[in-house]
Every structure is written in C-alpha cells, then in structure tokens.
Amino acid sequence: MAKTEPGRFFEDFRFGETLVHATPRTVSEADAALYLALTGTRFAVNSADPFAQSLGLKRAPLDDVLAFNIVFGKTVPDVSVNAVANLGYAAGIFGVPLFSGDTVTARSEVIGLRENSNRQTGTVYVRSRGVNQRGETLIDYVRWVMVRKRDSAADAPAPSVPKLPEAVAPADLVVPAGLDLARYDRVLAGSRHGWSDFAVGDRIDHVDGMTIEEAEHAMATRLYQNTAKVHFNRHSESKGRFGKRLIYGGHIISLARALSFNGLGNALRIAALNGGRHVAPCFAGDTIYAWTGVLAKAEIAGRGDVGALRLRTVAAKDHPCADFPDKDGDAYHAAVVLDLDYWVLMPR
C-alpha cells in the first residue's frame, strides 16, 4: 500500500462531499512577529495589545490576511496540490478575529465541478471554512481552482457551477464582538483619514515598494503549511512552466495589504473578500507596488463609530502605481499581478 498522499485529481472530487483538512495549528505571537518580519505591516490593532484593548478586543488579533493564509494552507493538500491554477475567490466572510493561542482547523465542501472541454482538467469549487477551537468561524470563503485529471478518459461528474454573489452584502459583514472605535487613536494608528474622508471613486497610490526574496516567500508559505510544490522546489520548477519557483498568491495579498497601510492606515479590519484574481505570476526579485480604489461605502447598522469601505486593491510588479495601472476590458496592464475586491472596516 502506497503511503504517500498524491492529492486529489479532478475525478476524485464528489459534489457535496466535505473534506476535513489535516494539521490543526495553534497560533502564537510568533506568527504575528514572523508575519511582520516578512511583510512589514503596520496596522496598530494587530501590533499592540493595549491599542486593541482600547477598542474592546481582548488583545491584538493576528493580521486578517495571515489568518486567511493559514486557513488556505490547510486546504491545499486536499484541494489544490494538483491544481494548474487558482482561478478565483468569492463570498468570503471574516468572522471572529484570530488570536494568539487559538487553534485553527478547516473543512471544505465541494460546491461545484465542471470538466474542461479538453478533458485534461476541470474546475473545482469549494467553500472552505476555518474555525477556532470553539468552532467559531474565522473565515468562510469560496474559491475555485483548475485541477488536473489523473486520467483524461475518466468520467466526469455532471457539470455544476455555483451561483456566487458579485460582492458580500454590507448587511452580512461581521463587526467583531465588543469592537468599539470611540477611543480609536489616529495619531498612534499613524493615519488621519477615516471612513468619512473617503469617497467612492477615490484612488490611492500606496507609493512604497517591497521586493520579495526567495527565502521570504518560502518562509511565509511554509508557515501556512501550504504544500504546493511550485513554491518550494527549485529543482523541479527549473524544468517547469516558468523555469523557477512561483510565489504563493496569498503572499502577494499580504504585501499588497501591508503596503496599503500608507493611505489606508485606519482600515483596521478586513471584513469580506468579494473577489480576487492573481492576474500574473510573481517570482523572487520582483518588487510589489499597489494602489487602491474605493468602490463603495456602507454604513453599519446602528453604528456611528465604524463604517465599511469596499476597496479594490491592485498590485503591480516593478512598476510604481502613481499611474494606477488597471485593466482595459479583459486585458490588464502588463505590470498588474493582483486584483482584489474586499470590504474593510474603518473608524468614521
């Protein structure tokens, strides 16, 4: 009996099945420190316990993208280890924050399957949910990936594609229990601009750039126990599609979010992931820049202290974003690597 796990191929997925992902993980302040060392993030709520406590939280929560990447990592061995491409995200809701000492586990439900016409691959849609040790939802999101078939002649299931919302509705956004921004200190937070200062259509160039080293993205991705081979194996990838290791897309999201501090320093919480596309691959040596557009504003019912902004953050490589590189129809500017649509919470 073979002892190694080859991972699922397209024909191994069954519509409606639940995949229980392995390797529960207890997170600690070390995850926060490593994440900081790898991204340079500066959001005060994730950096200092007293700041977080002044907002009603028990201590500084881990960065939201870090939490996302840990949950995502758990799904890889069961969902995407044989994937050709990560195609998209939708309907992502951030529930309770992730705190040091919490233990993360994750499950995914197969909510859609569609073989591609070439019969070599198919698209798998999963709804993945990461929970803490109390079973509270940390993150619940849909992603779809193109997965290879083991055998192109194998039968495919009846095609099924889930209906996905264009964006999470403001009424579905979760404000963490106890959060109260009455005492939010914008000086300590490092940014003057709150929810009221932003208007739909605003565009913010985040100015700074961050270069990625091979050791950095590999450390980040291993920290998430993400096992996708393309990120780690120079020997095999040197003969692969790009001739070198590919950077995990979630690390680009981490950097874009960290860069967005300069301009969005009070965007203290990612509340939802409406959609996202890894437009082009990134490699060690690339320098990531980013800009953000404000897509929508929403009040939070019954709350005068906090509002929601729907943002679109675009990351580009080796290209400063003062000219807001964008897409034109379906075609993106050649430098764009990430197009992310999400909701944040911000003091009003």
Place this chain on the structure above:
Amino acid sequence: MAKTEPGRFFEDFRFGETLVHATPRTVSEADAALYLALTGTRFAVNSADPFAQSLGLKRAPLDDVLAFNIVFGKTVPDVSVNAVANLGYAAGIFGVPLFSGDTVTARSEVIGLRENSNRQTGTVYVRSRGVNQRGETLIDYVRWVMVRKRDSAADAPAPSVPKLPEAVAPADLVVPAGLDLARYDRVLAGSRHGWSDFAVGDRIDHVDGMTIEEAEHAMATRLYQNTAKVHFNRHSESKGRFGKRLIYGGHIISLARALSFNGLGNALRIAALNGGRHVAPCFAGDTIYAWTGVLAKAEIAGRGDVGALRLRTVAAKDHPCADFPDKDGDAYHAAVVLDLDYWVLMPR
C-alpha cells in the same frame, strides 16, 4: 590575556572530562514557528495544543529534531568549532519532550580520543546530554568528530575508542509520560497509516523536494546558537574547501524529517537516533528529497496503542527519490547527502 575563545583543539581534550556548555536557552512558541517557517513540518502533535492534549501531553512539544539541534548547537563551541568533519552519531535517546517555556542546558563527557596517523587531527567521542530546567534528560547521544590539532607535534592521549551499539534496543526507548494514543485522530493528523500498516523492508518515497536558501539555513543554525564558522562566513569560505558556505547537517536532518511527513505522517515522535552519516555536503540552492526504509518493528511492552519503527531515512540532493538512491557497499549514490537510522513511535 586574550579574551576570545579559540575553541578546543584535539590535544586540549581529556578523556573522562565533562564539558559544561554555555548559553542556556529558554525556548518558546517562536522556536516552533520559526522551525515551521524554515522546514514546513506538518506533524500534528507539534502543531496544535489540543491535538497534543488529546494524547495526554500538556501542550504541543517542540519538534524532536529542533530539540536535538538546540542541544547540538550548545556543544559546538566546546567540541567542534575546530572540527574538520562530523563523523557520526550513536546511542541517541530522546527522553522527555521539549515544551515552550523550558530552558535547555547541555553537558558533554569525553568518552573517546584517538589521534589520526597523520598527527594533524584526531577523533573525539563525546556523550552529550541536554536537559530541561528540572534536570530531566531531553536528549542523550554520542557523536564523534575529527578535530584539528593546534600543534601536530603535541602529545596525544592514549587511544581510546568507545564501544557503541549498532542501534538503541527497543526496551530502552522512552514513551513520554502520559502519552496515550487511544484518541489519536488520523484524519486531523493527515495520514491513514499506522504502525500495523508498515512492514520491514517497506520503502517510501517522500516525493516532495525542498530547496534551501542561504538565509534559511543560516537563520536555522543561528537559532540553535551553533557557532561553526563554515555556515555563516561567505568571505572566509570563499577561500575555503568548497568555495562557499556549507549547510549545517542538522538542517538537512530537519528537512528530511519534515519531508518524511508525506508517508510517515503518524510518526509522531523520534524516540532514538541509532546512527547517522552526513554523506556529502549541501549548499544553498540544493533541493533536498528523501526516502525511508523500514528496518525493524518493535512492540512497546504493555502498550497496545503505540509501536516503534526503526527507520532509515536517506536524503538526496537535486535527485527525486522514486528510484531510492542508496549505497552499494561503502559507496553511496552520488546524490545522497544523509543516511539516518532512528526509531519513531507511531499509533498502532
């Protein structure tokens, strides 16, 4: 009076003396997180407190190879800073697990000395023991190293070579106090295969490969406070034997153990180190692969929940292990870098 420590040369060692090693260290969850970021290890018992607690442990212990490397590192300034080569290991027993908050100290006893015929070097045998703050043994093992003489004309002690066992006897393996695998969850652990599923002679290709960057091995080796110059100093090593920095052999053991998860995911504890050989040097840019052979199986007296497997894990560089690269007599396949013989504990 010179203030810097040159380290011991061969003629400085005395048979029977005890070396008390410097720099006690209190370990934390940060060691676990850094180790994860540097190796990608996925053993559930080391990853999640609730998983470890379901097995009767107080919380997730640090990885066994991490514990070994921390103890090893302490011995370097006193034993091997002037070593030419690390020749072997034997009789290594893992006692109590190492937990976050524990403080590690180490001592070594000189148990053998033999000058080489060229009078330039000699072999030093030490039994090193790492203990926690309660004096409980974490790891107790023998290693032997070839150490330079300061002065080739210096007198050598009478030759003395210890008798070392070929392997640790199963009766000497330590099952951590309180460990009870009745509730061991193989789904969360990420592997279906327990002790009963393995047979002597089985060979497992661990499939995955992990490339090592200069920053990664140096960070790991500094974390262990290992001071061997060959790992850190590009300037001097560029004029040295290999023209570049050499990767600490213990980091290769770490990677081989982490890779072995794919196939041996339930090998939750290293119980003994029977022997080990660093067959060839590794350098930044190398990609490590590994395979494992099952050498023996042993029951643990009075235990129906846990058994021991004696394993031989062979690591190779830039060579996938589907063909199980091995040795032929005394000669190894050119790609092999590590040949490690050890006992693990596994749920039956």
Place this chain on the structure above:
Amino acid sequence: MAKTEPGRFFEDFRFGETLVHATPRTVSEADAALYLALTGTRFAVNSADPFAQSLGLKRAPLDDVLAFNIVFGKTVPDVSVNAVANLGYAAGIFGVPLFSGDTVTARSEVIGLRENSNRQTGTVYVRSRGVNQRGETLIDYVRWVMVRKRDSAADAPAPSVPKLPEAVAPADLVVPAGLDLARYDRVLAGSRHGWSDFAVGDRIDHVDGMTIEEAEHAMATRLYQNTAKVHFNRHSESKGRFGKRLIYGGHIISLARALSFNGLGNALRIAALNGGRHVAPCFAGDTIYAWTGVLAKAEIAGRGDVGALRLRTVAAKDHPCADFPDKDGDAYHAAVVLDLDYWVLMPR
C-alpha cells in the same frame, strides 16, 4: 485630500515640537527568537529566563540593540523617511530593560535644525524616547540626520545646534532595578573575563564573521517597522545611489554586538550609547567582522558586583579584524563600516 504620508521634509520641522510616533508594538518572545535567528547573539541574560532570574530580573530581557532598533524604527516615518543620511548618535541612555509582553511607544523632540549651505538639505537633531506601557523610559537618545528640503527656496528656521556630550557620564548610567550579579555564572555565560580583567587600551578581535543576506536584513528591518525605502525596494534602488538596497545601519550594530560576544561575553547590558557613525554603507553579501577597544572603566557607586566599561566597537566588511582596522585622523580604513562608542555593564 491625499491619503498617503509623504514624510516630513526639512522645512516641515519646527524647533521644540514633539513628534508622537505611530504604531505602538507589543513585543514577545518571538522578537527574541527572530533576533537570535538573524544575528546569532549568545548573551546568556537575553537567552534564558532562569539565568536572568538568578540576576534578579523577572525574566530574560530582550536584547538591548533589538530594543534600540524597535524604538528607532518608530521614529523613521516622522523623522528620516526623507533623509539622505543618518549622521550620528549621542547621549543615549538605556533605562528599564524591555521584556516580552511590554508595549513600546516612542516620541521625539526636535532639538536642533540647521540648513546646509547648498539649501538642498538640512540637519535635523531629535531626542527620541521609547517607553513601555508604564511610561518607563527604555531608551532616550539623540540622533541627527540630513533631510532633504521639499523646496530648496523654502525658508529655513534660525540655525540651532544642540550641545551634546562627548560621552554619557558614568554617574548617569542606569543599573536595572533588582540587578544583582553576586550569583552570575561565568561558565553558563560562556566567558571567563569580567570587568576586572579588562584594562583601558585593551583591544579585542572578535574573530568571527557573519555574512548578511538580502532576506535577513530586510526581515530584521521590517520587524522594527522601519519604513526607510532604501532597505526594501530593489526596483527603485537599482536606479539609485548604490544600484542596490542598502542595509539598515542598526542591523550592522546588531551584528557587531552579537559578534562581540566572543571576547565580551559578560557584557550583559548596554547602558549607554555615547556616539556612533555609520562610516560606509553595507550591502547583501557583505561579511561583517568586528573588534573592540576599551576606552574607559568606571565603578558604579555603591556596587561591588558590577562595573562599567566604555567600549569602542569597530565593524569592518570583508576584512577580518586581527589588524584592528581603524581611522587615521578623519580617514577610516577602507573596510570600516561602523564606529560605535558605548558603555556596557559587566560583572566585576
């Protein structure tokens, strides 16, 4: 309204104003572990809680240079993000040690301003103070930087240059509350030499060298939330002054201090920073060596257990320090990169 922070230019500073720096940070054992992984430091007091407790401290404090770098990092966005050069340090006093769990905040007072004759730049003198969550001073120091003007025609304030001491007076050195070296264990500390063993004029070659990788200095500098662009952005720096990223000078101080363990292993506490000059820039791939001269010795009033040494540590790159590379008048040996003047505490 532009949302991104451009940082202050020379004409934006006002004499006497106080800058409240952003991003408070709660430090943890992870900072200690990362710092260890990035520097290889071996001072026992920072490495093991029981060792620190045997000296009357509540647990192992974080490394003093780590504390300095965290405070320094906070000042960058407000003081030096538009700086051309970091010119000097003076009058730095280390107060209470920084412990895991503490939260660091920082403020700076503008104590001097002087436009340069070319009117393109000016020198800004600030006194920066980092405090813990109880408002106790961790570090209080002066630095001066050359900052660009936004507009060379802009009016400059009346020139004002503070009077700075050549060195901190021994009477102003702070011995941490409760520190008692009666039980200091030199074997565990790894060095035999105490305060009594050193004489003014002694010179110590620290022997070892440490090579810096791009990922390493960038991780260290991000951990300090230092936002100076020159350390992180290969894309822009490839067109800049050096054609590549510049290593943060504080990382060189970290490495020089870590290297100084070999010879100064009992220098358990940095008590003051008298002055410092980053003589030449460092880049990834450089190997740092260091030597130290003893400038002065001072008794601590009423204390028989601890004394102070005034040290000058000189770091050089790609040049072992057996020949003590130094300065000749105003000109430094070509290999020198750092000249640091500071007080340490040491058991007598």
